[in-house]
Amino acid sequence: MDNxxxxxxxxxxxxxxxxxxxxxxxxxxxxxxxxxxxxxxxxHIGSVFSAAEIIAVLYTGVLNVDxxxxxxxxxxxxxxxxxxxxxxxxxxxxxxxxFPVEQLKTHYGNGSIxxxxxxxxxIPGVEVSTGSLGxxxxxxxxxxxxxxxxxxxxxxxxxxxxxxxxxxxxxxxxLQAAQFGLDRLCAIxxxxxxxxxxxVEETLRLEPFEQKWKDFGWNAESVDGHDVVALRAxxxxxxxxxxxxxxxxxxxxxxxxxxxxFMENDILWHYxxxxxxxxxxxxxxLEAHRP
Amino acid sequence: MRDAFVRALLEExxxxxxxxxxxxxxxxxxxxxxxxxxxxxxxxxxxxxQGMVSMAAGLAATGRIVFVYSIGNFPTLRPLEQIRNDxxxxxxxxxxxxxxxGFVYGSLGMSHHxxxxxxxxxxxxxxxxxxxxxxxxxxxxxxxxxxxxxxCYLRLGRGNEPKIHPGPVEGWEMPAPLTLRKGTDTAxxxxxxxxxxxxxxxxxxxxxxxxxxxxxFPCVKPMDEGxxxxxxxxxxxxxxxxxxxIIGGFGSAVCEIAAETGNxxxxxxxxxxxxxxxxxxxxxxxxxxxGMDAKAIAEKTEAWLNEA
Numbered sequence: 001m002d003n004x005x006x007x008x009x010x011x012x013x014x015x016x017x018x019x020x021x022x023x024x025x026x027x028x029x030x031x032x033x034x035x036x037x038x039x040x041x042x043x044h045i046g047s048v049f050s051a052a053e054i055i056a057v058l059y060t061g062v063l064n065v066d067x068x069x070x071x072x073x074x075x076x077x078x079x080x081x082x083x084x085x086x087x088x089x090x091x092x093x094x095x096x097x098x099f100p101v102e103q104l105k106t107h108y109g110n111g112s113i114x115x116x117x118x119x120x121x122x123i124p125g126v127e128v129s130t131g132s133l134g135x136x137x138x139x140x141x142x143x144x145x146x147x148x149x150x151x152x153x154x155x156x157x158x159x160x161x162x163x164x165x166x167x168x169x170x171x172x173x174x175l176q177a178a179q180f181g182l183d184r185l186c187a188i189x190x191x192x193x194x195x196x197x198x199x200v201e202e203t204l205r206l207e208p209f210e211q212k213w214k215d216f217g218w219n220a221e222s223v224d225g226h227d228v229v230a231l232r233a234x235x236x237x238x239x240x241x242x243x244x245x246x247x248x249x250x251x252x253x254x255x256x257x258x259x260x261x262f263m264e265n266d267i268l269w270h271y272x273x274x275x276x277x278x279x280x281x282x283x284x285x286l287e288a289h290r291p
Numbered sequence: 292m293r294d295a296f297v298r299a300l301l302e303e304x305x306x307x308x309x310x311x312x313x314x315x316x317x318x319x320x321x322x323x324x325x326x327x328x329x330x331x332x333x334x335x336x337x338x339x340x341q342g343m344v345s346m347a348a349g350l351a352a353t354g355r356i357v358f359v360y361s362i363g364n365f366p367t368l369r370p371l372e373q374i375r376n377d378x379x380x381x382x383x384x385x386x387x388x389x390x391x392x393g394f395v396y397g398s399l400g401m402s403h404h405x406x407x408x409x410x411x412x413x414x415x416x417x418x419x420x421x422x423x424x425x426x427x428x429x430x431x432x433x434x435x436x437x438x439x440x441x442x443c444y445l446r447l448g449r450g451n452e453p454k455i456h457p458g459p460v461e462g463w464e465m466p467a468p469l470t471l472r473k474g475t476d477t478a479x480x481x482x483x484x485x486x487x488x489x490x491x492x493x494x495x496x497x498x499x500x501x502x503x504x505x506x507x508f509p510c511v512k513p514m515d516e517g518x519x520x521x522x523x524x525x526x527x528x529x530x531x532x533x534x535x536x537i538i539g540g541f542g543s544a545v546c547e548i549a550a551e552t553g554n555x556x557x558x559x560x561x562x563x564x565x566x567x568x569x570x571x572x573x574x575x576x577x578x579x580x581x582g583m584d585a586k587a588i589a590e591k592t593e594a595w596l597n598e599a
């Protein structure tokens with residue numbers, strides 16, 4: 001493919017998409033996610049689509065990050081703990097200028113630096129590599145604790161999956177973050193209600209989920225995870241919780257596969273990659289709803 | 292070794308404010324001097340080892356040198372994947388400290404016997420593995436760990452072990468082994484607190500007219516390949532001694548090097564013979580039961596030397 005960027009931006013008719021608009025960035029995450037999965041035959045497109053608004057809102061003003069200085073000391077740290085949605089973060093980083101959009105076409109490929117699960121090696125803007133579930137909140141707890149010990153103002157953000165919350169290590173970190181009063185730590189759960197085989201409710205029930213976090217000593221609230229305005233407001237409230245002595249969690253209610261009707265709420269799309277007519281149909285649906 | 296470690300680390304903490312310690316709710320009494328001196332640089336992570344190690348990786352990412360302290364298998368096998376993915380892969384400055392390598396917690400039972408830790412940690416790329424043999428070596432490797440970039444593993448023994456080196460191990464260069472006794476007939480290579488038994492075994496062998504060299508390996512990864520090669524050139528038989536499964540541990544590490552020399556030196560591995568401990572007893576009793584006390588080392592060595 002000669003010009004990947006032109007292809008994924010073609011719906012904007014030659015205009016440069018405004019990636020400071022969370023709806024535009026969320027759309028670009030899905031558009032890139034579709035293309036990357038199509039090219040690479042890589043899986044987890046359903047998770048990329050459910051997390052699109054969460055990631056887009058973070059990279060359009062919530063996170064204090066700078067693509068021209070990705071290692072600046074006072075940057076916010078963002079950890080994608082559900083590493084299998086890596087292409088959502090890769091797309092957001094590329095579209096907001098951390099590295100060339102063109103590079104996204106190498107995702108999953110031999111010799112690429114963009115592995116299926118998110119990797120920090122050689123990729124500006126990625127703090128830690130994940131993929132095995134249940135690691136991110138612990139690492140984020142350590143980062144937030146280090147910042148607190150330094151009296152630093154930067155925040156730590158961790159995006160978790162709901163299925164990931166089966167892992168005991170998530171709850172170890174939940175206890176630890178609350179114990180240490182890490183009120184500049186914020187977790188966002190992509191609560192798409194689907195795991196690898198069945199629905200969350202059919203696997204290991206998390207409800208009453210919000211209450212669980214509260215009982216663990218966290219500020220917790222639930223929002224529509226596809227409503228960028230509601231998500232942004234929740235992130236702002238989480239920021240305002242600094243001083244509360246408690247970490248914050250946002251339960252973002254989402255739909256797995258959101259944005260393409262035949263992918264929505266279908267576990268098949270945890271694994272399947274869009275090819276042939278399915279790719280064409282998905283593309284048509286996305287383009288029909290471009291912001 | 293435990294107290295030598297705490298002493299050495301306290302010295303380092305005085306000099307370098309980046310150093311801190313995270314404990315998995317263990318170290319009653321032992322860590323008291325640290326709580327008193329540096330209350331802001333010691334953290335109890337609770338009985339939550341996975342979270343503890345991930346947290347240590349996160350703390351290291353903020354520019355700290357983080358020692359993680361626990362006993363037996365709790366800081367190693369329990370959070371092994373956190374050590375692999377969160378610490379070793381990014382090269383985080385996390386130093387995993389295990390008190391109780393081998394049968395230290397003898398009568399507490401097999402859950403508390405650390406007998407596969409060297410094998411597991413040694414297999415992780417980028418993890419430096421220290422296995423000090425006495426308090427002086429424990430002190431030396433603690434200082435060394437602070438100065439070794441990336442993830443390290445310190446496999447300590449217990450408190451109040453006998454001193455084998457007469458004084459501090461001055462000028463030790465990692466990963467060089469330390470020769471405690473020269474010999475001409477065979478060499479007993481030891482890693483960890485079982486060193487006392489190797490030293491005693493050499494004395495028993497001497498009574499039988501066998502001259503055994505005793506060499507301690509305070510660092511098993513990286514291994515001093517040159518030193519091992521030289522030993523294989525000097526001796527027809529080498530005996531490795533470890534309070535650890537013979538699969539994957541120190542003896543295996545020696546074999547890996549010796550096999551490549553092709554000079555025909557035979558390596559005999561003394562250690563736990565690929566089993567779990569199910570006998571109740573203290574450390575020395577278990578060494579006797581599982582054939583790695585001084586007497587067993589001496590008898591086996593004599594028999595091997597008589598084979599060829």
